[in-house]
Amino acid sequence: MSTDVALGRESAMRSGPIDDAFATLARRPDVISFAVGAPDPALLPGDLVASLTAAAIAKHGNTALQYGLTQGFPPLLEQARILLGGRGIGCSPERVHISTGGSGALHNLCMAQLYPGGVVLVETPTYGPAVKVFRSHGALVVEVASDADGMLPEALDNALAQHDPAFVYLLPTFQNPTGRTMPAVRRAQVAEVITRRGALVVEDDVYADLRYRGEPLPTMWSFAPDRTVYITSLSKTLAPALRIGIAVLPDDLLEPVLALKQGIDMQTSAFNQAIAAEFLGTEVGAAHLSVLVKSYAAKLHTVVAALDEYFPAGFTWTEPDGGMFVWVAGPTGFDADALVVPALNRGVAFLPGSAFFAAPDAPRNAIRLSFASVPEHRIEPGIELLGGLCA
Amino acid sequence: MSTDVALGRESAMRSGPIDDAFATLARRPDVISFAVGAPDPALLPGDLVASLTAAAIAKHGNTALQYGLTQGFPPLLEQARILLGGRGIGCSPERVHISTGGSGALHNLCMAQLYPGGVVLVETPTYGPAVKVFRSHGALVVEVASDADGMLPEALDNALAQHDPAFVYLLPTFQNPTGRTMPAVRRAQVAEVITRRGALVVEDDVYADLRYRGEPLPTMWSFAPDRTVYITSLSKTLAPALRIGIAVLPDDLLEPVLALKQGIDMQTSAFNQAIAAEFLGTEVGAAHLSVLVKSYAAKLHTVVAALDEYFPAGFTWTEPDGGMFVWVAGPTGFDADALVVPALNRGVAFLPGSAFFAAPDAPRNAIRLSFASVPEHRIEPGIELLGGLCA
Numbered sequence: 001m002s003t004d005v006a007l008g009r010e011s012a013m014r015s016g017p018i019d020d021a022f023a024t025l026a027r028r029p030d031v032i033s034f035a036v037g038a039p040d041p042a043l044l045p046g047d048l049v050a051s052l053t054a055a056a057i058a059k060h061g062n063t064a065l066q067y068g069l070t071q072g073f074p075p076l077l078e079q080a081r082i083l084l085g086g087r088g089i090g091c092s093p094e095r096v097h098i099s100t101g102g103s104g105a106l107h108n109l110c111m112a113q114l115y116p117g118g119v120v121l122v123e124t125p126t127y128g129p130a131v132k133v134f135r136s137h138g139a140l141v142v143e144v145a146s147d148a149d150g151m152l153p154e155a156l157d158n159a160l161a162q163h164d165p166a167f168v169y170l171l172p173t174f175q176n177p178t179g180r181t182m183p184a185v186r187r188a189q190v191a192e193v194i195t196r197r198g199a200l201v202v203e204d205d206v207y208a209d210l211r212y213r214g215e216p217l218p219t220m221w222s223f224a225p226d227r228t229v230y231i232t233s234l235s236k237t238l239a240p241a242l243r244i245g246i247a248v249l250p251d252d253l254l255e256p257v258l259a260l261k262q263g264i265d266m267q268t269s270a271f272n273q274a275i276a277a278e279f280l281g282t283e284v285g286a287a288h289l290s291v292l293v294k295s296y297a298a299k300l301h302t303v304v305a306a307l308d309e310y311f312p313a314g315f316t317w318t319e320p321d322g323g324m325f326v327w328v329a330g331p332t333g334f335d336a337d338a339l340v341v342p343a344l345n346r347g348v349a350f351l352p353g354s355a356f357f358a359a360p361d362a363p364r365n366a367i368r369l370s371f372a373s374v375p376e377h378r379i380e381p382g383i384e385l386l387g388g389l390c391a
Numbered sequence: 392m393s394t395d396v397a398l399g400r401e402s403a404m405r406s407g408p409i410d411d412a413f414a415t416l417a418r419r420p421d422v423i424s425f426a427v428g429a430p431d432p433a434l435l436p437g438d439l440v441a442s443l444t445a446a447a448i449a450k451h452g453n454t455a456l457q458y459g460l461t462q463g464f465p466p467l468l469e470q471a472r473i474l475l476g477g478r479g480i481g482c483s484p485e486r487v488h489i490s491t492g493g494s495g496a497l498h499n500l501c502m503a504q505l506y507p508g509g510v511v512l513v514e515t516p517t518y519g520p521a522v523k524v525f526r527s528h529g530a531l532v533v534e535v536a537s538d539a540d541g542m543l544p545e546a547l548d549n550a551l552a553q554h555d556p557a558f559v560y561l562l563p564t565f566q567n568p569t570g571r572t573m574p575a576v577r578r579a580q581v582a583e584v585i586t587r588r589g590a591l592v593v594e595d596d597v598y599a600d601l602r603y604r605g606e607p608l609p610t611m612w613s614f615a616p617d618r619t620v621y622i623t624s625l626s627k628t629l630a631p632a633l634r635i636g637i638a639v640l641p642d643d644l645l646e647p648v649l650a651l652k653q654g655i656d657m658q659t660s661a662f663n664q665a666i667a668a669e670f671l672g673t674e675v676g677a678a679h680l681s682v683l684v685k686s687y688a689a690k691l692h693t694v695v696a697a698l699d700e701y702f703p704a705g706f707t708w709t710e711p712d713g714g715m716f717v718w719v720a721g722p723t724g725f726d727a728d729a730l731v732v733p734a735l736n737r738g739v740a741f742l743p744g745s746a747f748f749a750a751p752d753a754p755r756n757a758i759r760l761s762f763a764s765v766p767e768h769r770i771e772p773g774i775e776l777l778g779g780l781c782a
Contacts, residue, residue, distance in 0.1 A: 013503060038458045046448045068632065100634075136502060239456035240456070240457055243657075255405060259406050262520065265656065266492055266494050269660060271630065
């Protein structure tokens, strides 16, 4: 095992900035937290879940409490296919399975595809916790140059000439951490490179349903259906605590991933799957989603207006079409990492942009603002405070 | 990577005899299935879980639906400590965490402890799916000679002189597949070897609460608290589909296992944890358990009586004090593997004993009977049929 791989694996076994201790601190009621990428707790549908639970048990009886099939609880698999169809993913039913959250799907894939020293190519910036997952499997995580539209096709082509990666990891829609979305033309270009080079791409699409303006784009999967692992989840639309993910695999990964999943958690909770099937299969799901979208869209508007008002010259930010994140970049010399503790002391939490790079020399001039879980009336005061600290 | 390790890892990526296809077949309503180690579906508490869900949401509100702490949902951690205390495990609170089923706890540990080529020592026979898990992490699984009381201390001592294993895997109480229980004296002897050799032991104790006679024995943990990973679960007493496990770790494994768990499934469903906390924290839990114990004890009695009645001379079987399994050993030359398909064709499912060995030359003369999920009135006809086929 190379030193890089060994160090990476060791680092993945240590706590990081979004682990329990920080999470506890950032959740203190007196702190305005832009740190945690979680849904608005006030909009989590407690009463709805209680009634969906009663309906699921009435419908499925004890089947919903027993060991189930590794692929998934059939009624949810059926609903998942409808949801995927709505996103233009018309794959054969056996390619779909239910995972324990979107993160579970990613972990299962890593178990099948990654060996110590294997390479994963990522965007810059990228979803930080995914880098940690890849490293926990012994991967060498290699950054590929990216711009405001996501990974650059020519940079990917060059990287694929140099490396034979286990996969390329992308979050093309409302990216965590930047909020950016890869345009359709770029998706087609990236898919062309992936296909020509015989590579595999992971499309992490867990924010797809949180669109506040514009029309949905074709998925990366639609450009390279046999070379894409597609992952989505109900954590952002129903509830994180149900831990329900949906994954679509190429044919050759079906058997290894499901065989390995048996050893990882046997199967995703059939009980939670039965509840999720009720949510997706009735109109309450769509109604709840429209409430979320309306509320988060208003919050995003408030964030951008407050940034305009309170952030000093030299700072720029993304204005995403959906999702939960705004990325604020400061001028050269601005050190967001040095601001984390002073901000917490003043009552505002955020994650520094450096947490979202794989390379050790990550730029330190950016701030990720996760706005969905912040109460509407605290957004402006929080950003005013942060803006003052940035000045 | 050695050939053994590579082949083992590859085999772990293929489906096995208790995978979805077989499970579907063995669950056909016309088949009397002694194959699946699942609770009695008729005793799974659907209405109770619906009311516990309502109570949990009323009590915890949306906290039960949000992302939670990786270690666990605090009210369940509290109940877990009480449950562990009742088994004589009085460890410090930070050593306890909630896993996604007992299998999730084992997988998390493997992520932290196993590297390709690492060794795991197991009993003969041992819990087959665990062997597959170890191999999926690249382990070399080495058998240690065992008798009716479990692993032999002197054989373990010799194995530890030869190998430096990541851990020794034991299921000391109501073992799956044999039903045997390691006596207290043997536990103390094994713990002495573990401690003297500086090894780590995994005590898989998921059947502990299903005791039908006799007094509980001291856990392996109690003999070697700093060298034991203790794993238990609510799958056999509340419901498998909730996927709730409880794990106790030595201090030096706390940070790596929890850091890795973040990348595996982030956290175990807080929703299901809140339901489990209600189950353990109220009298309904104890009442439900006593119903289970009474029913399963009667079934075990029926199994043994039917074996006495219908099995030919030359066959012997265990008479466990608890759990879900009876192990039937045939005479030399008896081939249980060859009986699986003929038995299924006649309407009886079972797993051959050979599925519970790590070595390729597994003995083929045993049958594992899992009786808990078989309806009481079908046990005798099923065993009569099997006995006829064995004759």
